[in-house]
Amino acid sequence: MTTALVWFRRDLRVQDHAALHHALNAHRRVHCVFIFDSNILGPLPRRDRRVEFILRAVEEVDAALRAMGGGLIVCHGDPCEEIPRLVHELGVEAVYANRDYAPAAIARDAEVNRRLASADSRLLDFKDQVIFERNEILTQGGTPFSVFTPYKNAWLKRLTSAELNPYPVEPHAANLAPPPASACLPTLAQLGFETTDLASLRLPTGMSGAQALFRDFVERIDDYATARDFPAVKGCSYLSPHLRFGTISIRQLAAQAQGTPGRGAATWLSELIWRDFYHAVLWHHPRVVTHCFKPEFDALCWDDVPDLFDAWREGRTGYPLIDAAMRQLSQAGWMHNRLRMVTASFLTKDLGIDWRLGEAWFAEKLLDFDLSANNGGWQWAASTGCDAQPWFRIFNPVTQSEKFDPAGRFILRYLPELKQIPQKFIHAPWTMGPADQAACGVRIGRDYPLPVVDHAQARSRTLERFKAIRVER
DNA sequence: TGAAATGTTGGGGCG
């Protein structure tokens, strides 16, 4: 009678779960554990919606496992100590987990595995988080891709139904072992955290919330290609936090995208491939965590301008689309993808601030924060990364606003102070003359900030900044 | 998964 332990991390579901599937297939007794990692939780502010989001998901996993005769052991501590302790207490032969590709996670798992080896056990890890991982997609020359489009073509060419098949859990669910009677789930307070406003965000949580969002999106998937760029429109899937914590599986999403004809589904699949791409980039090039993917851009001299950085973070740059987006980030813990590109461009190309500062702010605020996608997106916007946007391609915050929020509907959702100004000034309020300002009762510089920088000037400074490091040949 | 600068064209006003 062999015993296994399934270690849940960023895969908080009980359907289509690789590690759980393999453990149940191979062992007569399967315990399940989730650890609130004190190494990760320690540095977080005491109010963090993600901890609450995870706890809601953990509660649902526990309930679902109990319904199948098992349950979830939930610990709070250092996995390097907790896992070996459980292995000893429960008499576990092997620990099963789904692979995590972030450098810190790789190091953690290596350490856990090292300690398990001395206890005559081991950590078995499985591909679950992505469709293709590590070296599964390489160029003909056997090197990792550094441009997205050829990567995507190779990805699509390699895709078979095998990658999209779910990992069923039910067939051997009888092997689930109930947790010790003493085990019970911690509260947020017991974890040392305060309640947040997560409930007021109306963000569906857990597996059930993810499936509800998924069903809703499937109804709209045909419109995705055209609607996804407009932040005032309900065009995207809103599944990113769920994909981040694995409350829904990537295979379910990719199978839906692949099996639906039309441009909408194809465009969405492309976005899912971007996710695989950035995971692979991080796995092949862990240096991008702290350095530019293209080393020559490490020579860039960014500006040290704390006041401008604060204005950006707090949404008071004087550019309405930027400010609305930054307030969405703080208020909702999420930002529309188009706006992630526009605000990242603004920080790096208009304010001249190092992309790493913006990356860190997004990492703190985003519920869906994922190191690979966040780093990849920021380096793309800063023109320092893999398949980055060319450095001379600089977003105009006003033009982007006119294109993607033409009526200013998104802007007004987060900047009610601009409600009274005429629609034609909503994208650039400072262009109102004194008479217009008086007429609508909004004085720019008092009721809403003047632009903190002039875009045309900032643009030419950025061109100079990049020209300065250009290699002469 | 841009935008600005520069070049070209063609219609219309006008002498």
Added chain:
DNA sequence: ACGCCCCAACATTTC
């Protein structure tokens, strides 16, 4: 009728 200019509108190139 014709040439000239102005300037949108569109195309190309440059950053």
